[in-house]
Amino acid sequence: MGLNSETPPIHTETSFSGRTKKIVRDPCLQPCSIERGMRILGGKWKGSILWHLKDGPVRFNDLTRMLGGASKKMVDQRLKEMETIGLVERHVLQTRPIAVAYSITDFGKSTLNVLEQLKTWAEQHGI
Amino acid sequence: MGLNSETPPIHTETSFSGRTKKIVRDPCLQPCSIERGMRILGGKWKGSILWHLKDGPVRFNDLTRMLGGASKKMVDQRLKEMETIGLVERHVLQTRPIAVAYSITDFGKSTLNVLEQLKTWAEQHGI
DNA sequence: TCAACCAGTCTCTTTTTTGTAACCACCCTA
């Protein structure tokens, strides 16, 4: 099916400067908020990590095991990124032997809505 | 602040097989639905493209101009991926000169909730 | 003592992604 009379008109935000030069009225000069959000949450494993932390702190190796397919290196990198952004926190437990646990911060929790929607969407559409 | 008595207990889904070997009760053998969803929507520009198509078909060059910073090649690649998945449709307009417009499909529209949430989240947190 | 655990780190290689720029073939208008 092609575009026919019922389909909405072509949506353009361009116009001509003078008679020939085309300009965009509303370009995303910087990546728009969706794009910027994706750069935070869209990385490989990031969503999954947050999701696995939502029920309480998890230790490093446990987390790696939960994310079947992710290497320690990956998990380590992601956790560091997410720690500097403030999505997760790192706690050293003064037990013997020493252990390290990661937990989700309030900021991290603020992403759970989005992730839940995404999860629902993916499941509904058999992704 | 470290982990103290009020913080939830370490959340582990592991146990020991026999006495020594640790196993995970609930590993993501395949990437979980969040991960799989991200693989679809998380790519660079994908969300933005869908968002820009939501108000009606847009022509290729216009779209490229709207996504400030994306090259034709990028937009082209993303559109092709998204067309094969069924998120967008390509229409050749029999005008003179010939033109091509891309529009969002119903499946594509089903992602708009997620994208809207993401957008809201990003804006609320000054991302 | 051996083996498995802890939380990572390091190095190396491979793969993927991204960007730049030129090019095509055709159209339209000043």
Next chain:
DNA sequence: TAGGGTGGTTACAAAAAAGAGACTGGTTGA
């Protein structure tokens, strides 16, 4: 006829991401 438009494609280079696998240095239980 030149210079803008149309929707792409191609080749090449550069940069980023990902993966494999060994290794550390200590701990713990059988």
